Amino acid sequence: METFHNPDRFMGDLRQILSQGRKRIGLLVGAGAPLSIKVDSAGNLDDFSGAPLIPGVEELTRVALSNLDPIQTTAASSVRDLLGDKANIETILSHIRLLSQALGQAEINGLNGHGYSELSKAICKAIGLVVGPNLPKQRNAYSELISWISGTLRTNAVEIFTTNYDLLFEEALERARAPYFDGFSGGASPFFDPVTVAGDDLPSRWSRLWKLHGSIGWALEDGNVVRGRGRDATQLVYPDHLKYDLTQKQPYAALFERLKRFVLTPDTLLLATGFSFRDAHVCAILDEALAMNSNTAVFAFQYQSLEAENAACRLAYDHPNLSVYASDGAVINGIPGKWRPGELPKNWQDIRATFWGTRRAGDPSVFLLGDFSHFTRFCALAQATDLSNVTQAVKSEELVDVQKGDIDAG
Numbered sequence: 001m002e003t004f005h006n007p008d009r010f011m012g013d014l015r016q017i018l019s020q021g022r023k024r025i026g027l028l029v030g031a032g033a034p035l036s037i038k039v040d041s042a043g044n045l046d047d048f049s050g051a052p053l054i055p056g057v058e059e060l061t062r063v064a065l066s067n068l069d070p071i072q073t074t075a076a077s078s079v080r081d082l083l084g085d086k087a088n089i090e091t092i093l094s095h096i097r098l099l100s101q102a103l104g105q106a107e108i109n110g111l112n113g114h115g116y117s118e119l120s121k122a123i124c125k126a127i128g129l130v131v132g133p134n135l136p137k138q139r140n141a142y143s144e145l146i147s148w149i150s151g152t153l154r155t156n157a158v159e160i161f162t163t164n165y166d167l168l169f170e171e172a173l174e175r176a177r178a179p180y181f182d183g184f185s186g187g188a189s190p191f192f193d194p195v196t197v198a199g200d201d202l203p204s205r206w207s208r209l210w211k212l213h214g215s216i217g218w219a220l221e222d223g224n225v226v227r228g229r230g231r232d233a234t235q236l237v238y239p240d241h242l243k244y245d246l247t248q249k250q251p252y253a254a255l256f257e258r259l260k261r262f263v264l265t266p267d268t269l270l271l272a273t274g275f276s277f278r279d280a281h282v283c284a285i286l287d288e289a290l291a292m293n294s295n296t297a298v299f300a301f302q303y304q305s306l307e308a309e310n311a312a313c314r315l316a317y318d319h320p321n322l323s324v325y326a327s328d329g330a331v332i333n334g335i336p337g338k339w340r341p342g343e344l345p346k347n348w349q350d351i352r353a354t355f356w357g358t359r360r361a362g363d364p365s366v367f368l369l370g371d372f373s374h375f376t377r378f379c380a381l382a383q384a385t386d387l388s389n390v391t392q393a394v395k396s397e398e399l400v401d402v403q404k405g406d407i408d409a410g
Contacts, residue, residue, distance in 0.1 A: 003337035005330045007367055008348065010323075011355045011378075014299070017269065018382035021152035024268040026159040027145075028282070029372075031057050032274025032303060034168060036372040037140055045138040054131050054166055057276075061089040064126040072119045075109040089127065090213070090238050090279075096120050121235075127165065128216045128234035135171040141376040142172035148379040149207055150178040157200075159208040161259050161270075163279060165215050165237050173207065180207040183255065184227050192225040194254040198261075210255045212282065213238045218251075225251050256285060263289035263296055272300040274372045277311040290319040298322040303370035305329070306336060327366040339367055354378045 017023050031054075038050030055063070065076050079095050080087045099108065100116035111119060135142055149158045160169060173180045183197045184190035196202075197210075211218075218236035219229040225236065236251075263270060263286060277283055277300065286298065298321065302309040306326045316322045316331040324331040329338040341356060355369050355378055368374040 003335055004340035005332055005337045006342045007325075007330075007339050007356055008342055008345070008352060010325075010330075010332070011369075012351075015351070015378075015382050018148065018379055019152070021154040024156040024262075024265060026161060026262050026268065026270045028270055028272040028275050028298075029160060029162040029164065029169075030273070030275030030279075031060075031164060032276070033141070033162075033164065033372040034166060035274065037136065037142075039133075039136055043133060043136060045136040045140055053133055053136070053168075054164075057088045057090075060127065060130055061087070061092070063130050064089050064123050065092075067126055068119070068122055071110045071115075072122060075111045075116070075119060076123070078109045089123070093120060093123060093238055096123070124234040124237045125232075127237050128231060131164070131166040132216060132231040133166075135168050135175075141373040142168050143176065144380040145376040146172045146176045146178055148376070148382060150176055150205075152383070154204045157202070157204045157206055157208055159210065159258075159262055161210045161212055161255075161262075163213045163275070163282065165211070165213060167215070167217060167231070169209055173209070178207060179205060180209050182209040182211065182227075183251065186226075189221065189224075189226045190228050192227075192251045192254075194250060197254045197258055208258075210258055212252070212255050212259065214252070256281065260285045260289050263298070264293045266293065266295040268296045270296070270298045271375075272298060272312075273369075273375045274303075275300070277309075277315060283311075283315060286322070287315060287318070290315075290321055294321055296321060300324045301369045301375055302326045306331070325367060325369060327368075327370055330367075354381055 017025075034054035035052045035056050037053040038045070038047050039053050040046040040050050054060075065073070065080070068076060076092065076096070079092050079099075083091055083095060096116050097120050099111075100113050100120060103111075103113035103116065105112050107115075162169065170180075170182070181196070181202055183192050183194075185193045185196065202208075214236040215227070216231050216237060217229055217233050218225060218227050219233045220226075220235055259282070262268060275282075290296070290298065298319075300309075300312045300316070300322065302312055302324060304327060306313060306324070306329045309324060309326050312324045312326075313331050313336065316324045317334055320334045323333075329336060331337075339356075341352065344352065355367060355374070356365055357368055358365055359368070359371070369378055
């Protein structure tokens with residue numbers, strides 16, 4: 001017998017949780033977040049014909065490997081071919097760094113250990129160029145998410161765990177003058193402080209921002225990991241935290257331990273957005289922590305269909321406290337089913353439009369929150385009581401932005 005899930009029921013419950021500020025909430029944000037923001041050639045928001053602010057992992061992999069010298073290209077292509085379907089920029093980097101440590105003066109594909117170390121640096125430099133754009137100045141998904149985070153009096157701080165290297169969250173938080181802690185302390189050369197990362201000494205109004213895979217702007221100086229070195233600093237973009245020496249291992253060990261402790265804390269909710277669930281390190285932590293703590297929940301908002309989101313679904317089948325919300329259906333309590341909205345309750349039409357509708361004119365209606373922009377708008381509107389007025393105001397402001405763009409272009 002086919003199972004159906006009613007999105008109204010689950011999103012009504014979630015909307016209430018988001019509006020209250022009492023529950024311990026975390027966000028797990030992947031590469032699909034900046035992918036949902038479209039900009040023009042000048043970096044201005046352009047939802048109609050713009051390109052993604054930062055491309056997805058596949059395009060990032062292509063670009064990062066496209067501007068190497070001929071010998072480096074041969075070596076990187078060989079590594080990519082060896083890894084097969086699992087090859088993306090992060091797995092390729094991990095393998096290249098293993099070769100740099102293991103080879104010494106021996107050569108493979110024309111490069112010795114030092115050559116593979118230089119190849120790693122060249123790839124990281126290319127990554128920095130791709131993930132370095134500034135956040136658009138216009139209101140966007142990141143600013144709407146920060147509006148929700150900072151607009152509610154909270155018992156517990158919101159914790160943002162991201163595998164992205166960009167500085168978009170930092171920019172959004174600072175534009176809103178919303179205080180946050182990212183594991184670093186200091187002014188001239190902010191240093192990583194694992195003791196404070198492990199504790200909860202800061203006020204709840206300070207958000208926590210944890211960069212699980214490192215970040216542009218991080219650097220290793222005199223044996224210490226520091227930040228604030230600009231977008232050209234790419235040395236610590238995705239270091240393989242399991243294979244580096246103790247000094248470089250520490251930031252990542254502490255940050256992944258923070259994710260584990262968060263999921264192990266009773267009565268917590270982790271909302272995953274733009275995350276593919278193909279990161280072995282993150283999924284291993286979720287797998288273990290969800291098995292150990294049945295009093296926590298993970299909601300995974302996925303852009304594609306259930307069939308295409310098999311990595312997230314596999315984890316949800318093993319752990320009933322992980323729910324997958326895909327475009328055409330969901331896995332809830334370990335049971336997959338297609339979406340079937342119910343009869344519209346009173347005053348519910350505008351609320352339903354925040355999570356259910358068409359992506360493009362002429363397409364069938366789908367669950368929308370797998371798109372980071374729709375997800376952040378849903379969060380930002382969680383406390384709105386009259387969405388019809390809010391929606392009209394948003395449309396009016398967007399129309400003004402479009403008209404202003406036409407005037408500027410003229």
